[in-house]
């Protein structure tokens with residue numbers, strides 16, 4: 001990953017946010033850097049150029065920023081996976097846990113047609129609880145989840161391994177060891 005060093009330096013680390021003991025990897029500084037933002041989106045898109053991708057699913061909130069850009073580049077539809085209570089039509093919902101909390105997420109039940117090829121996008125994978133929940137929701141409505149893609153991996157927390165164990169190919173652009 002030669003380009004890793006270029007954009008990794010634009011991610012800011014905040015200790016003890018949102019809870020004591022968490023090293024928060026803040027991608028807002030990457031997003032604010034035009035070159036880094038473009039490069040990250042280009043790298044997320046790259047493997048899928050010319051492939052059939054029907055939908056890009058993005059996880060609220062940071063996954064919306066990246067997922068929207070990736071969907072646009074791939075001429076694919078965008079599907080928001082939201083924290084509970086935000087979507088107006090019939091939804092499927094699941095509880096999940098993440099590195100620093102628990103929550104529920106949902107998506108519209110008709111957002112993906114059975115068999116459609118979907119890429120899941122988020123900024124970061126830590127424990128993988130969030131992405132696991134998203135994959136379960138997508139599969140519940142018949143999606144074919146062809147990959148899950150993230151800018152940042154925190155490998156010590158095991159999220160990418162968890163997704164691979166669910167037969168989801170995972171692509172990440174950089175890793176922070178020791179989370």
Ligand SMILES: O=P(O)(O)OC[C@H]1O[C@H](OP(=O)(O)OP(=O)(O)O)[C@H](O)[C@@H]1O
Pocket residue numbers: 059060061062063097098099100122123124125126127128129130131159
């Ligand atoms: O792998 P996990 O341990 O599940 O953690 C990863 C999730 O945590 C963050 O989202 P957060 O819930 O903080 O929401 P936000 O994007 O609205 O800030 C991040 O954007 C991922 O969605």
Ligand SMILES: Nc1ncnc2[nH]cnc12
Pocket residue numbers: 022023024025026098099100124126127154
């Ligand atoms: N350490 C971390 N930094 C930023 N976002 C996260 N989501 C879960 N864990 C995180």
